[in-house]
Amino acid sequence: MNALKDILEKLFHEYKGDTPKLLGNFGAIGLACASIANIIGIRVNEKLGEKEKKFLIPQEAANGAINVGMFFVITRGLTELTRFTVEHLEKTGEIEFAKNTKGAIGGIVMVASLAGSIIANNILTPIIRNKYAAGRQKRALGLIQDCKISDMTYPNSGQMPVKTMSMSAFLTYAKNPGLKI
Amino acid sequence: MPIKISGNICDKLTRIGKFNTVAQRVALGSTMLLFQPLIDLNNKNVDEKTRKISASRSFSRAIVGTLAGVGVRLGCFALGALLSKKGRPFYIEALKKATPDEYNNYTKLIGNILSCGALVVANFIIDMPGINAMSNFINEKFWKITPETSAKKEGK
Numbered sequence: 001m002n003a004l005k006d007i008l009e010k011l012f013h014e015y016k017g018d019t020p021k022l023l024g025n026f027g028a029i030g031l032a033c034a035s036i037a038n039i040i041g042i043r044v045n046e047k048l049g050e051k052e053k054k055f056l057i058p059q060e061a062a063n064g065a066i067n068v069g070m071f072f073v074i075t076r077g078l079t080e081l082t083r084f085t086v087e088h089l090e091k092t093g094e095i096e097f098a099k100n101t102k103g104a105i106g107g108i109v110m111v112a113s114l115a116g117s118i119i120a121n122n123i124l125t126p127i128i129r130n131k132y133a134a135g136r137q138k139r140a141l142g143l144i145q146d147c148k149i150s151d152m153t154y155p156n157s158g159q160m161p162v163k164t165m166s167m168s169a170f171l172t173y174a175k176n177p178g179l180k181i
Numbered sequence: 182m183p184i185k186i187s188g189n190i191c192d193k194l195t196r197i198g199k200f201n202t203v204a205q206r207v208a209l210g211s212t213m214l215l216f217q218p219l220i221d222l223n224n225k226n227v228d229e230k231t232r233k234i235s236a237s238r239s240f241s242r243a244i245v246g247t248l249a250g251v252g253v254r255l256g257c258f259a260l261g262a263l264l265s266k267k268g269r270p271f272y273i274e275a276l277k278k279a280t281p282d283e284y285n286n287y288t289k290l291i292g293n294i295l296s297c298g299a300l301v302v303a304n305f306i307i308d309m310p311g312i313n314a315m316s317n318f319i320n321e322k323f324w325k326i327t328p329e330t331s332a333k334k335e336g337k
Contacts, residue, residue, distance in 0.1 A: 106194075
């Protein structure tokens, strides 16, 4: 119980005046957990076809990873840059607050933090994750087609059922530069 | 010539500065609802069916995720405030000398710690089935996409 109180005392002094910093750290943890839950959700959803799952699963994985990365680069970057700029301008007298300077700066920083989150998580992340997931889906579907032996096309000989494939036919196929293993 | 911020704007900024994670979640959820399904529907790198299914998932995630997130956070903040009172488990000595703002931030901190744990659980017991159910409903009723059997059934 004393150990818990010690931790809480430390956290109190760490975060007592800095709500945006506190919110951000918890936000990043939440994003990662939500992504894991969503990947499991897609996997167990029996009403989704395999083709769509091959897009949705990498999309969700990328969503989690990019969101967390974006948060630390864009959201945190924009928040800290705004805080630094406004505090600097206030010190040099280039910006004057009529009252409650600390609270007003906190508000500007919060606006920057929210704007950063919206741009990073709701605009940039979906664009990047969609491109990545589409690539993964195409690769996965391409590999599946390559692996369907019954659909193989032989040079000069059209299609050939795998059960009747001769060694020479196999060698011809194996030497085909289009073969991917 | 310095930029002068009036007292009225300072008051508004101060109020914004005290936004908690509930307000943040609402702001993120509503913009997610606005942007992500549109971005998914305009993803020309995949076929139309995948685009629609992806958009319905983003839409459902924005609705279910925001509602669950806000509900869980509100509950945890109330619990955090309750548990931070004198004589309760999360009351600490430093609160004796704390200003009202510092006390308020501390109760938010406790609420956030509780909600962090609760949200992990909620992701699995509320969001996951909720998003699946809502997106399946949109796919079937709105997009008229016939539900597919699972991969195992398809493969056999």
